[in-house]
Amino acid sequence: MTEIRFSKDETDRIVDKVKTYFARELEQDIGGFEAEFLIAFFAKEIGPYFYNRGLADAQTVFREKAEEAGYLIDELEQPTN
Incomplete structure (x- = not known):
């Protein structure tokens, strides 16, 4: 399977969703870098x-x-x- 790549705009929107989820559901603030790292992990593993x-x-x-x-x-x- 080829690696999936998202546009800058798509990546920004996904990162925002992850950050919002962490803030609302887990009451934790994470930075953009951490969110992108988490997205890459989920993309690869899940x-x-x-x-x-x-x-x-x-x-x-x-x-x-x-x-x-x-x-x-x-x-x-x-x-x-």
Whole structure:
């Protein structure tokens, strides 16, 4: 799997969410560097679980849509008497 990279804006928003979570839920202030380090850890160690779940969900949707398309194609079939 390729390393996921976020834009500066995305990274800033993610860091802000982590800092806000720590402040509200844990009553701890952490800096931007610490938040980025934590994000990198989660991305490396836990990210693949979310990534794989996303792929599995996409495969399910693809299978369902392919089956739907199969039915639609069957409806187009012409009689051959």
